[in-house]
Amino acid sequence: MTLATVGYFEPWYVQLLKTLIIFGIGFSLVPLALLYERKLLGRFQNRPGPNRVGPFGSMQPAADILKLISKEQFQPRGAIGWLFKLAPLISAVAALATFALIPFGRTQDVFGTDVGLYVADSNIGLLLFFALSSLGSYGVLLGGWSSGSKYSFLGAMRGAAQLISYEISQGLALLGIVMTAGSLSLSEIVEHQNGMWFIVPQIVGGLIFFVATLAEINRTPFDLLEADSELVAGFMTEYGGGRFALYFVGEYVHLVVAGAMFSTLFLGGWNLPFGIDPPGWVDPIVVLAKTGLIVSLIIWIRASLPKVRYDQLMSFGWKVLLPLATLNALVTAIILVTLAD
Amino acid sequence: MPSTGSRPPARSWAPDDVVAVQRGPEPGGLAGAYRVFGETLRGLKTSFGRVVEGTTTIEYPEEKTPVYPRFRGRHRLHTFEDTGLEKCVGCSLCAAACPADCIRVVAAENDPEDRVSGGERYAAVYEINLSRCIFCGYCEMACPFDAITMGHDYELADYNRSDLIFTKEMLLQEPPERTPLRAAGE
Numbered sequence: 216m217t218l219a220t221v222g223y224f225e226p227w228y229v230q231l232l233k234t235l236i237i238f239g240i241g242f243s244l245v246p247l248a249l250l251y252e253r254k255l256l257g258r259f260q261n262r263p264g265p266n267r268v269g270p271f272g273s274m275q276p277a278a279d280i281l282k283l284i285s286k287e288q289f290q291p292r293g294a295i296g297w298l299f300k301l302a303p304l305i306s307a308v309a310a311l312a313t314f315a316l317i318p319f320g321r322t323q324d325v326f327g328t329d330v331g332l333y334v335a336d337s338n339i340g341l342l343l344f345f346a347l348s349s350l351g352s353y354g355v356l357l358g359g360w361s362s363g364s365k366y367s368f369l370g371a372m373r374g375a376a377q378l379i380s381y382e383i384s385q386g387l388a389l390l391g392i393v394m395t396a397g398s399l400s401l402s403e404i405v406e407h408q409n410g411m412w413f414i415v416p417q418i419v420g421g422l423i424f425f426v427a428t429l430a431e432i433n434r435t436p437f438d439l440l441e442a443d444s445e446l447v448a449g450f451m452t453e454y455g456g457g458r459f460a461l462y463f464v465g466e467y468v469h470l471v472v473a474g475a476m477f478s479t480l481f482l483g484g485w486n487l488p489f490g491i492d493p494p495g496w497v498d499p500i501v502v503l504a505k506t507g508l509i510v511s512l513i514i515w516i517r518a519s520l521p522k523v524r525y526d527q528l529m530s531f532g533w534k535v536l537l538p539l540a541t542l543n544a545l546v547t548a549i550i551l552v553t554l555a556d
Numbered sequence: 557m558p559s560t561g562s563r564p565p566a567r568s569w570a571p572d573d574v575v576a577v578q579r580g581p582e583p584g585g586l587a588g589a590y591r592v593f594g595e596t597l598r599g600l601k602t603s604f605g606r607v608v609e610g611t612t613t614i615e616y617p618e619e620k621t622p623v624y625p626r627f628r629g630r631h632r633l634h635t636f637e638d639t640g641l642e643k644c645v646g647c648s649l650c651a652a653a654c655p656a657d658c659i660r661v662v663a664a665e666n667d668p669e670d671r672v673s674g675g676e677r678y679a680a681v682y683e684i685n686l687s688r689c690i691f692c693g694y695c696e697m698a699c700p701f702d703a704i705t706m707g708h709d710y711e712l713a714d715y716n717r718s719d720l721i722f723t724k725e726m727l728l729q730e731p732p733e734r735t736p737l738r739a740a741g742e
Contacts, residue, residue, distance in 0.1 A: 258607045266615075519603040520596065535589050 225330055234315075234334050241314040241468060246276030248467045251507075252514050259518035283463075286456035293363025294453065302361060303458045306354025306465035310472060313347045316340050317475045318402040320485050320498025332499060333402065340401040341393065344476065345386060348431055352378045354465065355433075355440055359450030370449025373439045373525055377430055380532030381437075385427035387540035388420040391547035392480055405484030412483035419543045421481040423536050428477065430528065432469040434513055436520040437528055444522070470510060478505035620711075622736040628691045628706040629735065631684055633727040636674060642728070643703035644682060645675030653698035658688035675701075682724035687717050708735040 257264025265272035315334035359371025485498035646663030662681035
């Protein structure tokens with residue numbers, strides 16, 4: 216018996232091509248998300264946001280990234296060199312790798328070959344998602360620790376504390392889905408939502424997962440790792456130039472992945488409500504539109520809510536989210552067993 | 557000490573006084589979580605209202621902030637509209653009134669054949685050092701002939717200090733671009 220299988224049925228060159236295309240989309244979503252966030256944040260504050268570089272500020276991310284990579288690669292004297300250089304890479308790679316798991320549509324017939332619109336459809340997709348997102352926190356932890364700076368270290372410590380207080384409830388919140396769909400494969404979970412999205416029967420799980428995701432991608436109100444007001448810039452205080460840009464890329468890929476993951480798990484992926492069944496090429500657009508919706512919601516929350524205190528996040532994670540997620544899993548299990556008879 | 561509602565005078569308390577502290581509600585269990593959820597939604601609603609309001613930004617180099625009619629910007633020297641003669645008679649009252657000592661006036665006698673000003677004398681040299689000027693408007697108040705007034709221009713940055721010494725010719729000229737005036741009620 217194999218532990219995990221990854222469904223491949225395309226020839227190798229198709230796999231290579233679709234991998235390149237999906238990562239191309241993933242990478243090009245970074246500057247888009249960057250600009251979109253700044254524009255939208257501006258609107259939430261009665262200002263238009265960046266509009267000087269290029270038409271409607273469209274070249275702003277390019278200018279930002281160009282500025283960052285042309286800056287000096289500074290390293291503090293007390294830093295642990297190789298870890299300091301490796302940490303941002305871990306963060307960005309883990310975030311990008313998560314992108315491989317997201318299914319963008321049904322298996323399509325493209326020029327006579329059946330192509331699954333995902334990089335890898337593993338039968339343990341959900342577990343892989345958790346594994347990769349935990350790996351991403353290593354980038355934060357190691358980066359903060361190896362910087363040799365108090366602020367970075369404090370940020371990393373908070374990262375560790377934050378990690379254990381949200382991850383359990385995040386996992387438990389998805390148990391209801393796993394039980395209902397009977398699979399850990401993301402594309403099967405989406406198939407199972409044809410008819411009813413999981414946000415309806417699993418509203419509690421969805422809310423818990425959403426809040427925990429905010430903590431996972433270090434967004435307000437849980438951006439304790441960065442904590443501009445008290446820790447300068449948290450774990451990335453000592454980073455500048457290209458390495459800082461890499462953390463930035465990781466952060467925005469994480470943002471997009473979080474949106475895509477939520478829409479895959481709870482908003483029915485490529486399924487449309489009211490029995491609308493468009494042709495297959497619409498599927499990726501539907502997924503991206505739902506992703507954009509969730510990303511907007513996350514930005515909206517960033518524009519509205521103040522940061523919670525460190526101990527508030529801990530007690531919220533352990534005393535509210537964890538019991539609720541457990542209860543949700545239990546109730547779902549009981550209902551499923553009752554209905555099965 | 558019971559709270560009276562009005563602000564107590566400073567140092568009105570003794571160390572053994574019992575001070576009534578007003579606290580926020582206790583976080584509480586489920587009720588607290590419910591309240592937090594409600595307040596969160598209220599916060600989201602508040603910030604969404606800003607999107608509906610639209611932007612209030614003035615895109616500066618393209619559009620300028622309008623000023624009030626009595627705004628004290630760069631000085632202007634005036635001439636009589638009918639004769640075209642300068643109103644300034646070189647009395648140096650503005651220079652005397654100037655607290656920053658930034659006005660320099662050198663007066664000269666008018667030639668009756670070729671008059672420059674309406675009075676007996678005129679300002680042969682009239683310089684305002686705008687890098688010293690504090691825009692108080694005392695010169696305008698001191699002037700007996702309304703020859704100098706504070707204009708509406710506020711874009712006065714320059715690269716050299718010497719470029720900020722405005723001569724009579726520069727002060728007499730109309731500004732190249734008129735600064736927008738604030739509409740009534742704005």
